[in-house]
Amino acid sequence: DQQVKQNSPSLSVQEGRISILNCDYTNSMFDYFLWYKKYPAEGPTFLISISSIKDKNEDGRFTVFLNKSAKHLSLHIVPSQPGDSAVYFCAASPAGGTSYGKLTFGQGTILTVHP
Amino acid sequence: DTGVSQDPRHKITKRGQNVTFRCDPISEHNRLYWYRQTLGQGPEFLTYFQNEAQLEKSRLLSDRFSAERPKGSFSTLEIQRTEQGDSAMYLCASSLGLAGTETQYFGPGTRLLVL
Numbered sequence: 001d002q003q004v005k006q007n008s009p010s011l012s013v014q015e016g017r018i019s020i021l022n023c024d025y026t027n028s029m030f031d032y033f034l035w036y037k038k039y040p041a042e043g044p045t046f047l048i049s050i051s052s053i054k055d056k057n058e059d060g061r062f063t064v065f066l067n068k069s070a071k072h073l074s075l076h077i078v079p080s081q082p083g084d085s086a087v088y089f090c091a092a093s094p095a096g097g098t099s100y101g102k103l104t105f106g107q108g109t110i111l112t113v114h115p
Numbered sequence: 116d117t118g119v120s121q122d123p124r125h126k127i128t129k130r131g132q133n134v135t136f137r138c139d140p141i142s143e144h145n146r147l148y149w150y151r152q153t154l155g156q157g158p159e160f161l162t163y164f165q166n167e168a169q170l171e172k173s174r175l176l177s178d179r180f181s182a183e184r185p186k187g188s189f190s191t192l193e194i195q196r197t198e199q200g201d202s203a204m205y206l207c208a209s210s211l212g213l214a215g216t217e218t219q220y221f222g223p224g225t226r227l228l229v230l
Contacts (some may be wrong), residue, residue: 004157032217034218034219036221041223041224041226042223042224043119043121043206043208043221043222043223043224044158044206044221045221046218046219046220046221049218089157089158091157095217099171100217101146101148101163101210101212101217101219102148102160102163102171103148103150103158103160103219104160105159106157107156107157108155108156108157
């Protein structure tokens with residue numbers, strides 16, 4: 001079963017506009033959420049994270065929103081730049097217990113930012 | 116801090132051969148994870164270590180797979196009697212191992228092709 005889902009396989013955005021990437025999860029034990037960016041032939045690069053005790057976290061152009069009741073998170077990139085073009089993965093894990101740190105990933109969303 | 120490194124970056128082998136991959140984590144990180152990523156999917160958890168102890172293994176890790184982390188530093192992942200279905204990107208990640216803020220940093224991956 002797919003516990004973390006990214007329902008949009010791709011997203012195309014104009015440079016300077018906002019990119020919004022969405023992610024849904026089903027496991028209520030997930031307490032910590034992360035976004036990674038991945039270029040071809042490279043490993044995922046950590047972007048931003050959020051704990052379930054918060055509903056928003058910002059880092060520069062990147063903001064992650066968490067709606068625990070809806071089991072939904074989103075990543076906002078403002079303004080989008082051509083260098084942001086990559087595959088974006090959301091990931092989730094329990095924050096405690098024996099399985100903390102074991103990440104469950106979504107399938108990824110390919111973001112293309114056009115100049 | 117040179118980040119997580121993996122060796123080799125690419126491996127082509129014939130079905131039935133054994134292969135071994137190496138991962139060197141960020142030096143102060145206690146936890147080391149192995150993931151596998153196939154085309155169009157997000158990384159899938161395989162196993163992880165807390166220092167030298169292997170704490171959890173996924174059902175994906177058949178008996179042909181074995182991982183070690185002697186002395187709690189680098190780790191090796193061995194696949195015996197490789198099959199074409201083993202073709203994938205094998206990713207290693209490391210983290211400090213702090214519950215609640217478990218951010219993993221990934222290496223560049225080893226791409227395996229089994230002919």
